[in-house]
Amino acid sequence: MGTDDIRFIVAAAALLFAVVIGFIVYFVILYRNRQLKNKQEQDEREALYRQELLKTQVEIQEQTLEHISKEIHDNITQILSFVKLSLGTVANTLDETKKAKIYESRELVAQTITDLRDLSKSMSFEHIAQMGLQKTIEKEVERINKSGLVEVTFLTEGQIYSLGEQREIVLFRILQEGINNALKYASAKHFKIGLQYQPDLFNLTLEDDGSGFSPDLLNNQSGSGLRNMKNRAQMIGGSATIKSAPGAGCRINITLNPFKQFYTDGVSHQHSFS
Secondary structure, three states: OOOOOOOOHHHHHHHHHHHHHHHHHHHHHHHHHHHHHHHHHHHHHHHHHHHHHHHHHHHHHHHHHHHHHHHHHHHHHHHHHHHHHHHHHOOOOOOOOHHHHHHHHHHHHHHHHHHHHHHHHHOOOHHHHHHHHHHHHHHHHHHHHHHHHOOOEEEEOOOOOOOOOOHHHHHHHHHHHHHHHHHOOOOEEEEEEEEEOOOEEEEEEEEOOOOOHHHHHHHHHHHHHHHHHHHHHHEEEEEEEEEEEEOOEEEEEEEEOOOOOOOEEOEEEHHHOO
16 A cells, blocks of 8 residues: 555545534534523523413402402492491480590591592502503502501602503502512611603612611512512513612612513503603
C-alpha cells in the first residue's frame, strides 16, 4: 500500500469521523431544542390553566358577591326598614322616657340600613362598573373610615380615564383584598391608597403601617392570597410588586399599560381612551 493510499484512507476516516460527530451534534441540538419546545409548551399550558382557573374563581366570586349584594338590598334592608317603621308605630303608644329609647333604637336601625346598603354597593359589579374605579374607591374609603376600624387616605394623581370594566373591577377587588389583609393579619391603623394616571401607564398603590411579614411568605401556602393578587394583576395585563418586612408594614404596587392587551372570557381585549 502506497503513501497516497494511506493518506486517502486517513482523510476518508477523518471525514467519516467528522460526519459522524456532526450528526451526533445535530441530533443532540435537535433533541435539546425539542426538549425546550416541549417545556415551553408545557409551561404555556400550565400558565393558561392557571389563568383559566383564576378567571373561573373570579367569576364565581363576582356571582357570589352579586347574589349577596342583592340579598342585602332586596331582603335584609327591607326587613330592617319594616322594623324601623314598626318601632315608630310602637313609640306613639309609650311614655316619653320609653319613646326616647325607641327613637334611639330607630336611629341605630336606620344607620344599619345605610351601612348595609353601602356594603351592598361595594359588592355589586354593576354598581362599580357604573361609577368607575375612582368614585367607587371614594365611597369605599368613606364607608371604612365611618367604621373606625382603620384610617384610610386616598390620593389621585393625573387626568382620570377609564381602564375598562374588567380591569377596574379586578383592581377594586385587589384593593379590597389588600384592606382585608391589613385589618385581619397586620392589625394596621393607617392605610393609604394611591391612583396615578399617566398617558401610557397606570399605578395603583396600597400601603399600610401594619406588622408586615417576611418576603418568604409569598412562596408558601399561607401567602396564597398575596399570590392571587399578583395573578389577578397578570390577568388584566398588569404586574404586582409586593414589598414587606416584619414590623415595616406592606406596600403593594399594581402597574399596567392602558393600551396593553389582556386576556378575559377566552379572548384578547385591548382598551384605549381618548
